[in-house]
Amino acid sequence: MIAVISPAKTLDYQSPLPDLAPTKPHFASEAMTLAAAAAKLGEDKLASLMRISPALAKLNAERFHDFATAPERPAMFAFAGDVYTGLEAKTLDEPAILFAQGHLRMLSGLYGLLRPLDAMRPYRLEMGTRWAPGGGKLTDWWGDRIADRLVEEVEAEGSGTILNLASQEYWHAAEGRLPASIRVIAVDFREGNRFVSFHAKKARGAMARWMIEHQVSDTDAMRGFDSDGYAFDAEASTSTLWRFVR
Template sequence: MIAVLSPAKTLDYESPIPDLAPTRPRFAKEAQTLAAAASHLTQKKLSELMQISPALAKLNADRFRNFADAPERPAIFGFDGDVYTGFDVKTLEEEALPFAQDHLRLLSGLYGMLRPLDLMRPYRLEMGTRWAPRHKKLTDWWGDRIGKALAEDVAADGERVVLNLASQEYWAGVAGYLPADVRVVAIDFRDGDRFVSFHAKKARGMMARWMVEHRITDIDAMRGFDSDGYAFDAAASSDDQWRFSR
């Protein structure tokens, strides 16, 4: 079983991290190509494309221009948004990281797909961005590459199951490109009957953390997820769309 998460807009390149053996991203060259192309975008254009403030546009324009010389950090320690608050890698036992490396994938607009210990440089480029070199949008530029890479990892894992903890925006980079015999189970987190985005994002990270902590490889065992008061709602679930409520 391979679980997939979305990335985060917020990054942490300051906190101390363990002494690890990092890995190289599968799509490092593609990331360099995208960063080089994005370095030619003006701050105004970046602000419009990403719907961000002038200050954030300047920050990201500088990141793209200086991408080759930027510091690198294992992705699971670099992302710092709501999902990664839920995952809370800082308190994860170091012995669990090899399992995470094998069974967790982080989707990315710039890097396509990352393993937790793959080195990444600071960036912001969302999968839903309506820009890409010689294409109208980023998902078109990536085409089937992310889906094929995920399919390779699923095949190597042997279970042929994907636990989809990503947002719709990022799953769009994978959807339609996996073999028909790969089972995808998507998770819907609710507070009662309500969908609360902040809570759902955090819960996705918590579920990935729970899978890693318990070294779970059987999708059916994931129904036992019970962090932060969540419980599997069988009545509101189907075979490939599970609901957890609290």
């Protein structure tokens, strides 16, 4: 089983890192291509495309301009935000991190698909951005590449199963592009009968952490997830959509 989560807009390039060698992203050259194209957009265009403030547009224009020489950091320790608050990667021990390297993936608008230890440079480029080199949307530019790579990694891992903990925006990069042989299980987190985005994001990270800490490779065993008071709701779940309620 491979669990897939979204990246985050907030980044952390200051906190201490574990003493583990970083790995190279599979789509490193594609990231360079996208960053070089985005560097030509300018602050005003970035502000409009990303719907961000002038200050954030300036920051990200500088990031794209200096991308080739920017510092690198393992992805799982570079992303911050709600999902990564639930993941709490900084408190994982080495065996858990190494298990995550084989069983956790982060979707990315710039890097396509990242492993936890893949070295990434700071950026902001959401998968839903209606821009790509040559025109069109970012998901169109990526085409089948992300899905094809995900299939390769799932087949190499051996389970044939993806636990989808990503947002719809990011899962759209793979949705409809996977063969029927790949089992995909989406997870829905509820507060009673209500969906609360903030809590759901944190719960996605907490479920990824639970999988990593317990080194769960049996997909059905993930129904035992019980962090932060969540419990599997069998009556509200199907074979492809699992609901957890607290």
